[in-house]
Amino acid sequence: MASPKDLPRYYRALLKHYGPRHWWPAETPFEVMVGAILTQNTAWTNVEKAIHNLKAAGMLEPRPIAEADAATLARLIRPAGYFNVKARRLQDFVRWFVERWRGDVRIMRLVPPERMREELLDVKGIGPETADSILLYALEHPVFVVDAYTFRVLHRHGFVGEEATYDEMKEIFEGTVPRDAALFNDFHAQIVNVGKDFCRATPRCEKCPLRKFLPG
Ligand code: SF4
Structure with missing residues (x-):
């Protein structure tokens, strides 16, 4: 056995x-992080459509998402489902990313993975699977x-x-x-x-x- x-x-x-x-199909670590939040409770094909909408609108960058009007963000990510909740989660996460890490993945990578996991889990709407997806696929830690x-x-x-x-x-x-x-x-x-x-x-x-x- x-x-x-x-x-x-x-x-x-x-x-x-x-x-x-x-895996993960993304052009940047930031795109991985966005995808990790949007894929909660939905199929990846739906996430792809939401990511496409963000890109087409020139919004797949930290500051545009952090500063976006919530209704606009929700409309763009609508294909990913639970779009009002996810728009809030995404914006909470991206604002944290901008304010705490200056919107720079390289700075996040300097933090030991155990500590970064705790930090991620403290962000509203980030559970263990999303936190670990970010640690592994965006920050390249063996998690x-x-x-x-x-x-x-x-x-x-x-x-x-x-x-x-x-x-x-x-x-x-x-x-x-x-x-x-x-x-x-x-x-x-x-x-x-x-x-x-x-x-x-x-x-x-x-x-x-x-x-x-x-x-x-
Ligand atoms: S289908 Fe699932 S349970 Fe069956 S052999 Fe494959 S992994 Fe195992």
Whole structure:
């Protein structure tokens, strides 16, 4: 039976099946951070439309978002859903980014990841998955991102119970997979792929690249 120590083998099986995922699709670290907030509770295709609208309006920059009229911002990000809530969250985050970090990702990168995680979690509307997505994909720290697909895979393979916490799952990866930002980056993206293609509400184990690890 597989154990969490086999997670590096899970990664190799996924990499063999899918190839490198090249996630996150963004032109700048700031765009990654915006996407990490907009993707809460929605599919990535909807986020792409919202990002496109921001770019087309010349608004995908810290100051324009920080100074935007809330209704205008909400209209532009409408495709991402919950647009009034997300407009507030995005603006709260970007104002914090501008005021505390001078709108400069390079300054944020100088802060140790543990401290930056606490700082991010103190920003209204930023939960653990969003904070870790920013730490990994925008700031390039070796921090593992857990999502609903990660829970499904870990749970269905017998590594965690129904009540597993976010931090418990994150620690499983960070304790068994070599701490490397590029590896964590691609592993998370691979899990998202296997979740979408195979580990759905009704799993499709027969054709899944991880079927050989299933508990017998
Ligand atoms: S679909 Fe089945 S084999 Fe694939 S990850 Fe989910 S539980 Fe495992």
